[in-house]
Amino acid sequence: MTFPVVGMVGGGQLARMTHEAGIPLGIRFKLLSDTPQDSAALVAGDVVIGDYRDLDTLRDFARGCDVVTFDHEHVPTEHLRALEADGVPVRPGPDALVHAQDKGVMRARLDALGIPCPRHRIVADPADVVAFAAEGGGFPVVLKTVRGGYDGKGVWVVRNAEQAAEPFRAGVPVLAEEKVEFVRELAANVVRSPHGQAVAYPVVESIQVDGVCDTVIAPAPGLSDQSSAGAQELALRIAAELDVVGHLAVELFETRDGRTLVNELAMRPHNSGHWTMDGAVTSQFANHVRAVLDLPLGDPRPRAPWTVMCNVLGGDYPDMYSGYLHCMARDPQLKIHMYGKDVKPGRKVGHVNTYGADLADVRERARHAADYLRGTITQ
Amino acid sequence: MTFPVVGMVGGGQLARMTHEAGIPLGIRFKLLSDTPQDSAALVAGDVVIGDYRDLDTLRDFARGCDVVTFDHEHVPTEHLRALEADGVPVRPGPDALVHAQDKGVMRARLDALGIPCPRHRIVADPADVVAFAAEGGGFPVVLKTVRGGYDGKGVWVVRNAEQAAEPFRAGVPVLAEEKVEFVRELAANVVRSPHGQAVAYPVVESIQVDGVCDTVIAPAPGLSDQSSAGAQELALRIAAELDVVGHLAVELFETRDGRTLVNELAMRPHNSGHWTMDGAVTSQFANHVRAVLDLPLGDPRPRAPWTVMCNVLGGDYPDMYSGYLHCMARDPQLKIHMYGKDVKPGRKVGHVNTYGADLADVRERARHAADYLRGTITQ
Incomplete structure (x- = not known):
């Protein structure tokens, strides 16, 4: 056994943050990216530029990898099966990933498992x-x-x-x-390894604006221990039944009558888990890498009573860096995560994390920084 | 203002971990490395291979950088002055860095400042x-x-x-x-920015074995508040008097009669600060990057009552990765940081961090992992 090569398909911010999390493990990270300007391609050392929809490109890329994993769900399922037939470990595998690729397949499978859906x-x-x-x-x-x-x-x-x-x-x-009349949206995030070890992160509240994740609060405020444990068990069961390897995000609706319905599944690191980079003992990215390598998983528990993540969306002015002076001086505990992407209005270009013991304060700090960096506020 | 390029001279593990810390800031990191196999060159995207002792190489490298900083102190002082004359911000600057390059200059300056030395x-x-x-x-x-x-x-x-x-x-x-008959060695680590903001990390105890750092305990056990504040003030004063920019490590001897004498200075991220990666709100690497960019500095306070770092040295068998299974399964909170370097006996190839409320437990966990990865123990 020697230090393995983890291949990741897709050069977005999830790959960028996975590379960041893989550096301390001493592994080799190899990236298949659409362009050299993609978020992850800017910071990784071993980058192949190519089209993931082309099977030959995928095969060439996979040849140098001990395992292949994904920044997104768009690789054609039949290509994944071809890689598996070549003997490449694909994690999550196509039989799992198809449930995150095809919402019809996902709904049919969850129905068969008796899992509540809209x-x-x-x-x-x-x-x-x-x-x-x-x-x-x-x-x-x-x-x-x-x-x-x-x-x-x-x-x-x-x-x-x-x-x-x-x-x-x-x-x-x-x-x-x-159209579910939900009280709020939750996410139950778990990580599972090939031999079946799994860990569950605290269930979080996810606040969407215009269909895009805006704020995540960990743990979900006011969620009963019973509901929290129920959602974690639900996510662990889905991961086991679908044989997911790596990070699984289960997006949930909490209804007025206290039920939780599954909205979406994502089988990769997920926006609802970005808080773990600064708020958990082991981040979703580090645990995703450990899972795809079948290493023992890291402790998913929180390091602070509350952690809040706010996405930074592109606004009308392109210079996000100038906002650092004010934001960093205002809040020396602020954790900024920028993706190296060009600013376009509404595009996710980064996120901020804050943590602490007072939820109102933690939320205010994250909200302020995200708004200031975007340019929505000027002080 | 737009996202700047930070150039780092030297491809060792300090550059590797600085790159890791720079990714979330969205900055561009450019590396001057001796070989493509150097620790940082393996994981960075923008790598120039060249000899830092050659002024033309340095000048070419610096041309694309908004600021140049260092993984080591070996760049000739006259080359640094030439870069400054070219208009390149060099941080720390040659007038500061010479005190970390030349022990004679350092001792003379500390004498002039009335700072206790051997x-x-x-x-x-x-x-x-x-x-x-x-x-x-x-x-x-x-x-x-x-x-x-x-x-x-x-x-x-x-x-x-x-x-x-x-x-x-x-x-x-x-x-x-x-030869000072010291009770123990301490390190007072501070970070200072060009316009004079400075932060001080908790004073740590540093335990050397055969002249090489083996274990760092943060904060130094049993150190009085007065001694701790005194050592922090000493380091902040040295940073200000020498006009240091970036991370400054002040290695100290604690004598039997309670005095502290300055042993060495290092003007870069330092082994005695590796605990901050998992143990402080802002790591030494993140603060070094913020300092050389003249950004407001991050909170240096600890996140746990105790953090312990143990270096992982090369042992007799080269396969460190196989030890991950046991170490990660034994301690899900263990933080491993490997440098991608070939294993040679006695060579620093990584470190581990542990943290928690019980110092004995935290020390045992770090010690065990470092020994197991090295191959000194087998269970």
């Missing part, structure tokens, strides 16, 4: 959407393309047959779901 | 060493070449004129120092 079914056309609405609580209905959506893309909330036409235009299968 | 003077030959011994407490006497020593290299403890011959063979000036 009411849903695959719909054929706008008339079928009207029928779906009539079968349950009526409009509005949520429509999702089964593949390719993220951060609100590929998701529509429709109120009538006319609005329901748009999602079908791409010609891919469309999933209809009831 | 009795010392430059000696001309073995007969002069005998005279130096006779002037004070007799033999043994410590001899050091004024430039180029580290980790016990360039240092001799001699008991007579015959033993004193060796240090003079290199033909460089030799400094004689009394």
Whole structure:
């Protein structure tokens, strides 16, 4: 046994932060990135530029890797099967990952496991959407393309047959779901290794704005021990049943009557786990690396009573660095994580973490820094 | 203002960990490394291979950098002055760095500042060493070449004129120092920025084995508040008087009668500060980057009552990775930091950090992991 090569497909910020977490482990990190300007490609030493949709490119890349893992879920499932057939450990494997790639497959599997989900079914056309609405609580209905959506893309909330036409235009299968009247959104994040060890992070509250994650509070305020343990057990069960390897984020709706319904699954480090970089003994990125290498997992427990993450989105002015002076001077405990990405309005370009014993203070500090860096506030 | 390029000269583990700490800040990190196999060169994206002793190489490297800083103290002082004359911000600057490069210059300056040091003077030959011994407490006497020593290299403890011959063979000036009968060694680490902001880390105890740092305990056990504050003030004063920018380590002897004498200065991240990676709100590496960029400094306070660092030295078997299974399973809170270096007996190839409320437990865990990874123990 010697220090292994972890190959990661995709050069986004999740790969960037995975590389950062892998450095202390002494492993070799190899990246397959679309361009040399991608977030992770800017900071990694061993970078292959290529298209993950091309099987030959993937095969060449995988040849030098002891294990291949992912920054995103977009690698075609059949390519993953081909890599596995070549003898490359692919983690998570295609049989697990397909549940994060295809929302139809995911819903069918969770149904079979008896795991509570929003009411849903695959719909054929706008008339079928009207029928779906009539079968349950009526409009509005949520429509999702089964593949390719993220951060609100590929998701529509429709109120009538006319609005329901748009999602079908791409010609891919469309999933209809009831629009859940949730109290809030939670995320239960777990990490699982090939031989079945698993750890569960504290359940967090995730606040979305315009379909994009804005704030994460760890642990979720006011969540009962019973609900928290229930959500952790649910996520651990999904990870085991689907044979997930690596980080699994289970996005949940908490309903008014205290139920939790599964919204989405992600099988990679996830925005709802960014708080762990400064708030947990072992970050989601470090544990993802350990899991894909089948190393014993690190302690997922929090290091502070409260940790808050706020995403930094691109605003109207491109110079985020100038905001460092004010933010760092105002809060010497602030943890900034920038991704090296060009600023475009609404694009996730970084996040900030704060922690401490007073939740109101911790939230205010994170909110202020994220707003100041974006340029929404000027003092 | 836009995201700056920090150039670091030297590809060792300090540069590796500085790169790691710079990633979240979104800065560009550019490395001048002797070889592509150097510790930092393995993990950084923008690496120039070249010889730091060659001024043209340094000038070419510095051209793309907003600031140049250092992994080691070996860049010739006159080269640093040439870069400054070119208009490149060099941090720490040559007028500060010369005190960490030349032990004779350092001692003369500390004398002028009235800062307690071991009795010392430059000696001309073995007969002069005998005279130096006779002037004070007799033999043994410590001899050091004024430039180029580290980790016990360039240092001799001699008991007579015959033993004193060796240090003079290199033909460089030799400094004689009394062999201090210290109770223990301490380190006071501070970080200072160009406009004079400075932060002081808790004073730590540093335990050396065969002249090489073995264990660091933060904070130093049993050190009185008065002694701790005194050592911090001493280090802050040295940083200000010498106009240090970046991390300054002041290695101290604690004597039986409660005095502290300055042993060595290092103007870069330092082994005695590695505990801060997991044990402080802001690591020495993150604060070094912030300092050389003249950004506000981060909170240096500890995150746990006790943090212990043990260096991992190369042992007789080269496969450190196989030890991960046992060490990680035994202690899910263990923080491993490996440098990607080939294992050679006695070579620093990594370190481990542990933290917690019970010092005995924290020490045992770090000790065990370091010994197990080295292969000194097998269970």
